Amino acid sequence: MEHQPFETWLLNDDYLDPQQQRELRRHTAACSQCAGLARANLSLRAAPVAQPANGFALRFQRRLAAQRQIQRRRTYIGLSLLTLVSMGLLLWLLTPLLPYLSLSPAQFLMTWVEAVVFISSLLQAFATLSEVFSRIVFGLIPPAAWLVFLMASAGFGALWLVSIRRKPNHEKVYSRARL
């Protein structure tokens, strides 16, 4: 028998039947390369299992406790920082309102009424503008164009939905190919 099958057995570390073992022994007696491989396999199989020092689990518990303490400290520091930043931000946001605190109740009420009136008139103006604009637009664009626009939108929407549904399938094929 040639050298190659023996080397393959040894490199694969195959399970050999008694006949194959006898043949391998005969071959390794004559082939130093295969003898070296056989010795390496035997050395690896003969190596004992290293044991940790006594009390490993206890040391783990201590380490876990220390880790938790660090975690708690980090959480505490993080929360404190978040609170400080939030308070600072709140103060900064409230700064423009501080002058109102010096007003009398009547002045304060008047200021608020003025603000409400201003906002409502602004909204009213916006509503009037939108109404005028929509009238002009609907008058200019023919109904057929609206129909085309709506159909195109529906088509694009459908395409978008299909592309979303197909994406996970691609991922599955990819992961299978990788395995």
Next chain:
Amino acid sequence: MNEEKTWIVQAQQGNDEAFTQLVEQYQSPVYNLCYRMLGEPELAEDAAQESFLRAYQNIGRFDRQRSFPTWLLSIAAHYCIDRLRRRKFGLISIDEEGDDDDRPLEFADVTAVNPEREAERREEQQALQLVLQKLNPTDRAALVLRYWYDFSEIEIAESLRLTVPAVKSRLHRARREVARRLEAAAPEPHLERMPYGTPAL
């Protein structure tokens, strides 16, 4: 095995006592893997502890359909590979690496016959350990998982996130390398374990 599943379920529910049982159960395999990967007892202890800590932090995500030791050893192997890479690129300080005193590891010895044989056996083991340290970290992890834990090529591939042909190729390369380095001075090894046994688990 049922007991182990119970511990896993309890640990996933936040029971520290159950996780400690798992630590007790798997301390030797995890420590042995770390020792074979890193080569020094202090580093192995630290890496094994860190691996268990990572397992503890991620136990909630463990899929109970999978084998727990495979998952755990995969965490330890990745941690060690990462550590060896960081060491290679000088990202770990000397302090972090622990004392470099070349102290030989004490193996649990139940078969010591005489001091001469014991010394010879230790020499063999140290030679093998030195050879292992010369291998590429991923090749080393594949070899350790194959010989100490009897992992199949598929299991090694899953644990190390490699393809099966890549595992095969790495094992071939690692075996050749070990043989080449041991060839010069290797005495006939004294077989302590069954040739195809899996004592680590």
